[in-house]
Amino acid sequence: GNSVTQMEGPVTLSEEAFLTINCTYTATGYPSLFWYVQYPGEGLQLLLKATKADDKGSNKGFEATYRKETTSFHLEKGSVQVSDSAVYFCALIQGAQKLVFGQGTRLTINP
Amino acid sequence: DTEVTQTPKHLVMGMTNKKSLKCEQHMGHRAMYWYKQKAKKPPELMFVYSYEKLSINESVPSRFSPECPNSSLLNLHLHALQPEDSALYLCASSQTPLAGRADTQYFGPGTRLTVL
DSSP, rough: OOOEEESOOOOEEEEEOOOEEEEEEESSSOOEEEEOOOEEEOOOOEEEOOOOOEEEETTEEEEOOOOOTBOOOEEEEEEEEEGGGGEEEEEEEOOOOOOEOOOOOOEEEEO | OOOOOEEEEEEOOTTTOOEEEEEEEOSOOEEEEEEEEEEEOOOEEEEEEEEEEEEEESSTTTTTEEEEEETTTEEEESSSOOOOOEEHHHHHESOOOTTTTOOOOOEEOOOEEEEO
C-alpha cells in the first residue's frame, strides 16, 4: 500500500538557518503530494502541494519538488523564523480520497 | 477562500453524555471528512461523505455517528464515549469526489474533545 516516511524529529534550529525536512513515499503511479503545517493548538493548514513529477510547490518561503526518480518531496526553506515553529506533515493522496500522512516532524526555531 | 469552520473549539463531556460536533464550509466542496488526531500523531481518517452520502467508514465504533444534512454542513454525533476517545477532531473538505481523482483537502481548526 501507499506510505510516507518523514525524517525523525524533533528538529531544532536557530533563526535564519536553512531548513530541510526529508520526505519519501511509496506508491504506484503518480500520487499528489502535500506538506501540511500544524501550529500549536490548531488544525492542519495546507502549506504547499505538487501534483505531477518535477512540479515545485512553494508558499511562504517554503519549497518542495516532486522527484519521481527518488520518490521524494523534501521541504526546504532558506531562512527560518521563530514563527515557523510547528509540526510539519508530508502526505500523499491517490485516487481514493484517503490522505496518507507521514508521522510528522516537530520543528522548533530558537531566536 | 479556503475556510472550514468547526464548533465548538473545545468540548468536555462525560461518558453518558450526548454531544455533537459541527463543521461547515462554503467553498462548494462536495466531499467532507472527519479525522481523529491523538497527541503527537498524524490525523486518522474516520468518515468520508461524497455528495452528502457516506462513502467511507474506517471501521469507526458506533458511538460516533456522522451526519451530512446538506452540502455545506457535516456533523459528528457523540454518545457513550470512552476516555480514550479524547482527541482533536478535524473536519476537512475537498472539491470533487470523482472516482480516480484526488483533490486537495482543506482542514478546519478542530474540536478538542475531552471525555471524563
